[in-house]
Each structure stands twice: as C-alpha cells, then as structure tokens.
Amino acid sequence: MxxxxxxxxxxxxxxxxxxxxxxxxxxxxxxxxxxxxxxxxxxxxxxxxxxxxxxxxxxxxxxTGRGLEPPSSLKATREPAAKRAIAAEALRLVEDGMTVAIGAGTTTLELARLLRGRDISVVTNSVSIFELLTDPADDRLDPSLVQLTGGQRTPSDALVGPIANAALERYRTDRAFVGTHGIDPEAGFTTPNLGEAETNRKLLGTARSAVVLADHTKYDEIGAHLFADFDRIDRLVTDSGLPDEHRETLADVILITTAESTPQ
Structure with a gap:
C-alpha cells in the first residue's frame, strides 16, 4: 500500500x-x-x-484532557470477548438481595446484561444500562428496582455533573462496579473527562466495596483526571490478555481477578 x-x-x-x-x-x-x-x-x-x-x-x-475518549459506539467494538469474560467473572461478586451501583461503560454494560432478571436493586448513571434493565418487552424485569441519575451525557454514555453527583450522594449500595479509561501503577485509575471523574468518585462513595472492570488494553493508559487511587478499589477484574509482568506489578497494590478470554 x-x-x-x-x-x-x-x-x-x-x-x-x-x-x-x-x-x-x-x-x-x-x-x-x-x-x-x-x-x-x-x-x-x-x-x-x-x-x-x-x-x-x-x-x-x-x-477533553489527557488521552483519548472515543464515543461509546466505537469502544463497544474493542475487545468484545474480553469484556464478556470480565463481566461473567464480575457476576460472581453479585448476590441476590444486593443493591449495586454500576457506572457507565461498555464492560459494565456487559455485566448489566448478565444481571437482567436478578433479584437486586441497581443505581446507575448510564442511560444504556438503565434502558437494558428496564426494557418493557422483558417481563422478567422490575423497573422499580433500577434508579437512573440525571446529568449531562458524555461520549462514554455517562450522565455526569452536579445533578448526577447530588443524586448519588443520597444512595448507599453494597458494591459498585465501574470501568476506567486508564490504569497505571503510579497514576491510579483515570479518565480524560473531568465530569466523569467527579461522578465516578461519587458513585464509588455510595458503596461498601468497589470493583473496577477493565480489559488489558487499559493498562499503562493515563487520562488527565484521577477518580480512584488503588487503596480506594477493593478488586480489579481484568482478562488474561494482561501480560504476566503487568499483572505482577498490579498485584502489589490491588487484588486482581483474571477472566479467561478467548477471541471469537
């Protein structure tokens, strides 16, 4: 060429x-x-x-800030097998009767697919996740168990800003699941979007336990805005594409669960 x-x-x-x-x-x-x-x-x-x-x-x-934040539709095409494997592994962390907070993102959306019909309550700042879990065509779903924050919509399909943050301050959840733009051993968990970083912090603040869902491509990426240090997150669920040396580096600062992913 x-x-x-x-x-x-x-x-x-x-x-x-x-x-x-x-x-x-x-x-x-x-x-x-x-x-x-x-x-x-x-x-x-x-x-x-x-x-x-x-x-x-x-x-x-x-x-917006350091790094690149593609539209949600573009991110959905990346590492689909890894995202499904991560979601399946994260599903083990959800028990019936729980109240969970789920942040916006393509990997968290895969988790939400697996949670359809489960006996749980959900708080989310994602329009896509809300629509998935309240689909009127699915009679297994109880829309009253799903709460959507208001706010301004970002390219990642997240509702952020003062309205979203104020809503999240009123919730208390058992476990929060969030995605991330970047993971760096020194910089922590970051995003290019300032509003998304602030709202992610509020969403994590609702929970007794916090989990990040991220495929291996997020390692060594750094966005401009920090939303969580490693000591704020209880577990990172990633896929088997993360090289051993990177996994060993992260294992010094956070509990890691690895999902076996096979490209399809």
Missing part, C-alpha cells in the same frame, strides 16, 4: 469515527505503530486532524 493511500485511509477513519487509536489503526492497516504515528504527524501538519495522547481526533474535534 502506498503511503498516500494509507494516509487517506487513516484520515477516513478519523473523520468517520471522530477519534482513533494508534494501536487500532496499526492493526487494521497491517503496519507498525511508528508508521501510523508518522502518518498522523504528516496529516496534522497538513491541518487534517489533531493528534492526542494515543491517537488522533478530527481537526474540528474537542479534546
């Missing part, structure tokens, strides 16, 4: 998706990450896009 053709495909991906990652483009185009970075440098110099940490956004796109 000629460089001009490859850059054209890179630009098409950025324009159509709004945001892309270097790692994803390298895999899709069958080239090295360094090649993609050089392409992004050239396209940025030509004013076609804006580079951000880990990828790029459209030239007219808004970058």
């Amino acid at each position: 000629l460089a001009a053709e490859r850059r054209g495909r890179v630009l098409t991906a950025v324009v159509s998706r709004g945001a892309v990652r270097v790692t994803d483009l390298a895999a899709e185009l069958g080239v090295s990450e360094m090649t993609i970075r050089r392409d992004l440098d050239q396209l940025e110099a030509e004013g076609e896009l804006n580079k951000v940490h880990g990828g790029a956004v459209r030239a007219d796109g808004e970058v």
